[in-house]
Amino acid sequence: MTELREELIESIEQHFEKRELSQIKLILSELNPADIAEILETFPNNQRLLFFRLLKKEDAAEVFVELDGDTQEALIHTFSDNELREVLDELYLDDAVDIIEEMPATLVKRILKNTDTETRKSINALLKYPDDSAGSIMTPEFVDLKKDMTVEDAFKRIRRTGVDKETIYTCYVTDASRHLIGVTTVKELLLHEYEDMIEDFMETNVIYVNTLDDQELSASLLGKYDFLALPVVDMEERLVGIITVDDAIDVIQEENTEDIQKMNAMLPTEKTYLKTSVFETWKSRFPWLLLLMVSATFTGSIITGFEEKLKALTILTAFIPMLMDTGGNSGGQSSVTIIRAMSLGEVNFKDYFKVIWKEIRVGLACGVSLAAVNFIKIWIVDRMLFNNHEITFFIDLAICLTLVVEIVFAKFIGSTLPMLAKKIGFDPAVMSSPFITTIVDAVSLLLFFGISTAVIPQL
Amino acid sequence: MTELREELIESIEQHFEKRELSQIKLILSELNPADIAEILETFPNNQRLLFFRLLKKEDAAEVFVELDGDTQEALIHTFSDNELREVLDELYLDDAVDIIEEMPATLVKRILKNTDTETRKSINALLKYPDDSAGSIMTPEFVDLKKDMTVEDAFKRIRRTGVDKETIYTCYVTDASRHLIGVTTVKELLLHEYEDMIEDFMETNVIYVNTLDDQELSASLLGKYDFLALPVVDMEERLVGIITVDDAIDVIQEENTEDIQKMNAMLPTEKTYLKTSVFETWKSRFPWLLLLMVSATFTGSIITGFEEKLKALTILTAFIPMLMDTGGNSGGQSSVTIIRAMSLGEVNFKDYFKVIWKEIRVGLACGVSLAAVNFIKIWIVDRMLFNNHEITFFIDLAICLTLVVEIVFAKFIGSTLPMLAKKIGFDPAVMSSPFITTIVDAVSLLLFFGISTAVIPQL
Numbered sequence: 017m018t019e020l021r022e023e024l025i026e027s028i029e030q031h032f033e034k035r036e037l038s039q040i041k042l043i044l045s046e047l048n049p050a051d052i053a054e055i056l057e058t059f060p061n062n063q064r065l066l067f068f069r070l071l072k073k074e075d076a077a078e079v080f081v082e083l084d085g086d087t088q089e090a091l092i093h094t095f096s097d098n099e100l101r102e103v104l105d106e107l108y109l110d111d112a113v114d115i116i117e118e119m120p121a122t123l124v125k126r127i128l129k130n131t132d133t134e135t136r137k138s139i140n141a142l143l144k145y146p147d148d149s150a151g152s153i154m155t156p157e158f159v160d161l162k163k164d165m166t167v168e169d170a171f172k173r174i175r176r177t178g179v180d181k182e183t184i185y186t187c188y189v190t191d192a193s194r195h196l197i198g199v200t201t202v203k204e205l206l207l208h209e210y211e212d213m214i215e216d217f218m219e220t221n222v223i224y225v226n227t228l229d230d231q232e233l234s235a236s237l238l239g240k241y242d243f244l245a246l247p248v249v250d251m252e253e254r255l256v257g258i259i260t261v262d263d264a265i266d267v268i269q270e271e272n273t274e275d276i277q278k279m280n281a282m283l284p285t286e287k288t289y290l291k292t293s294v295f296e297t298w299k300s301r302f303p304w305l306l307l308l309m310v311s312a313t314f315t316g317s318i319i320t321g322f323e324e325k326l327k328a329l330t331i332l333t334a335f336i337p338m339l340m341d342t343g344g345n346s347g348g349q350s351s352v353t354i355i356r357a358m359s360l361g362e363v364n365f366k367d368y369f370k371v372i373w374k375e376i377r378v379g380l381a382c383g384v385s386l387a388a389v390n391f392i393k394i395w396i397v398d399r400m401l402f403n404n405h406e407i408t409f410f411i412d413l414a415i416c417l418t419l420v421v422e423i424v425f426a427k428f429i430g431s432t433l434p435m436l437a438k439k440i441g442f443d444p445a446v447m448s449s450p451f452i453t454t455i456v457d458a459v460s461l462l463l464f465f466g467i468s469t470a471v472i473p474q475l
Numbered sequence: 476m477t478e479l480r481e482e483l484i485e486s487i488e489q490h491f492e493k494r495e496l497s498q499i500k501l502i503l504s505e506l507n508p509a510d511i512a513e514i515l516e517t518f519p520n521n522q523r524l525l526f527f528r529l530l531k532k533e534d535a536a537e538v539f540v541e542l543d544g545d546t547q548e549a550l551i552h553t554f555s556d557n558e559l560r561e562v563l564d565e566l567y568l569d570d571a572v573d574i575i576e577e578m579p580a581t582l583v584k585r586i587l588k589n590t591d592t593e594t595r596k597s598i599n600a601l602l603k604y605p606d607d608s609a610g611s612i613m614t615p616e617f618v619d620l621k622k623d624m625t626v627e628d629a630f631k632r633i634r635r636t637g638v639d640k641e642t643i644y645t646c647y648v649t650d651a652s653r654h655l656i657g658v659t660t661v662k663e664l665l666l667h668e669y670e671d672m673i674e675d676f677m678e679t680n681v682i683y684v685n686t687l688d689d690q691e692l693s694a695s696l697l698g699k700y701d702f703l704a705l706p707v708v709d710m711e712e713r714l715v716g717i718i719t720v721d722d723a724i725d726v727i728q729e730e731n732t733e734d735i736q737k738m739n740a741m742l743p744t745e746k747t748y749l750k751t752s753v754f755e756t757w758k759s760r761f762p763w764l765l766l767l768m769v770s771a772t773f774t775g776s777i778i779t780g781f782e783e784k785l786k787a788l789t790i791l792t793a794f795i796p797m798l799m800d801t802g803g804n805s806g807g808q809s810s811v812t813i814i815r816a817m818s819l820g821e822v823n824f825k826d827y828f829k830v831i832w833k834e835i836r837v838g839l840a841c842g843v844s845l846a847a848v849n850f851i852k853i854w855i856v857d858r859m860l861f862n863n864h865e866i867t868f869f870i871d872l873a874i875c876l877t878l879v880v881e882i883v884f885a886k887f888i889g890s891t892l893p894m895l896a897k898k899i900g901f902d903p904a905v906m907s908s909p910f911i912t913t914i915v916d917a918v919s920l921l922l923f924f925g926i927s928t929a930v931i932p933q934l
Binding site for chain 2: 046047048050171174175178179184185202203206207220221223238239240241242244261262264265266268269272273275276277279280281282288289290294295297298301302304305306308309310312313315316317319320323326327330331333334335336337338340341342344345346348349352353354356357360362363367370371374377378381382385386389390393449450453454457461
């Protein structure tokens, strides 16, 4: 794939130099818009407009959609009004809105000036929906049928209006006041006779979302029901748009990236990694690092509180990193598992006691097995092999007891905090490893010093 | 949604008690298969078969697919051969294979005995593809056309054979020896005249995968090109199946879950959280905890090496947790960002130097800003407010210098290791926070003790 692309780019470059534009046209006409967009972006800015002008008219808008925001902006700047209008005419409305949202105000003005009144009205309506709402990703272009149409009427309507629709395969049946009363598919239509009436076979139990519902809900419904499109209704339950399955995939990937960023102590960024500037990356990473750094100083002050005892038995200090890391990792495992299970809808707050009961048992199993390994390792490797006779049976015991208790605690707090966060309306993804680690670190040290004082005779 | 479901379940239970089965039938006939499956699973095992028998025939197989493995197994045990055959006849082949893969050998035998010879042959062929390959998730049921068909012929063929196909909207054009030579869609067909020839408008630049390609590749191609289905060819380039977009969504979610598990020191599990037993959960978590615990003891031995100096200046110990946590978090941020960018195809190994150069600058920015905050905080809070005059200017300086250097190092190693892992064929997701943290911990301590010895006059 990549090799083929390199070859293509090279041969296009050569044709460019020799001004063999018809050759380039020929190559491009064979390619998929997504691939053309990738190739176009490898060319320098001043050649991109020329490159774009070589595209078939029906491809141009599709290629344009696949370009990244900066390239789109640069191209629009160099477009004539005529060219701009041609591209805009071919864009699906949801794509047009996505593009406009990224543009500076002056360009938006120019774009809107070059659309017809009706389109402009639709675009302005779509722009008003909040970020991440179903309304913001829907397209108002869908096939609507009436219940008293026959299959033949339906096909006529699809043939007449379908060319501009993003998908024609799911058709929505609306009444006179545009309320959604049924749904059918082209597959159903094809499998029925020409004279059959839509209302006799349409599905009346329609699953839909509201314009203000979260885009994540739409994506998960599309995934759950294996639909190709999901209808979106407004406050008055009128059908105003649809969300197509390809948009759902984008939403799923976006939301996953956002979750992964939050789980690892970063504020979400919207751009791809290489397009994000150093300053923006810093801005997304610094706040959490700062918060966690300041929190970790509390852990430090716990050590200060035990300074005298540590002076008496410095060997204990050597086990602090192991205890802190293991606690943090154990808690992180639980929190991440629960956050993911909640975001996939596998676990709800009503499962809280089931979850905790399970995590405590897993924690005990992990704790006891790790402690057993550790006990033997400390005794054989640290005491006998490295001849470190400072290590007594009681020290070994204190370390391993701490391990068991801290792991059970880590699993408990690691599963509780994300569920609690969700319950009170916060994003559970934030309650993940780094945050849990900071809490578990402090508790682990308190446990370690407490257990050591109780168990080790010298202290 | 959930409230509605609770109500539904309650009313079905009441009808059950009163033996009003036709009422239940009526309720179920209105629901979507995915919802029926969810409701069925809330009923006790001994009622499920009765419940299942109330379903409309055309819904039964669709509901069955949505059930989880244990329920499917229990139901098959109680099915008569006749019932089993009815469900199997209605299943799409890829779903049948998914189900069979989870069943014990005796049940598989019974299932295969109840399918006709041709289906059995197809199922056996599909079962042979490796896990996670395109072949293992494809279905051999697709619409194939010939290039010399007219639009009218094509529609006739779709009407005749379409009812059994998972999707009819993408149609593949094959030659006499089943080689894939083109693709078209029902939308294209609908927008052309009845007498037009397929070969005059079919798309000949077909994007496809090989049966042995990774399922992740198929999913990402479906996402990239916004296809509804992707053709799969065998070693001889013959069309053998298709992968539909709803399967791609499942693959994307599965792969994301797997990545998140690996990123957080867990071995991937296939079942949902609540279905995974305590022992299985332990098995997925213990190995990484053990490995990281043992690695962390090296960090401990670094402390042992500096025991004498720490005895002289115990206050340094108090800053170890903060330095370790901040280093680990910084490295985790980078590794997770790079792993995600690679899995989305945004970053490749050829971008290595771009990535490193960026991470080093972000590291410097984070390091200097955190060090500045920390320097002032230690001076004002720890020294002046808490009157801790053990802290000198040089101690403060050593801590903050360590912060800057360790963060730059953490960002460097956190972005390098995942890229290197991918380059040599390992899964980069494993090179994430917990693993990076362990390395960064050790290096941070070495830096801390080294810089302290150089900077602080007492040491």
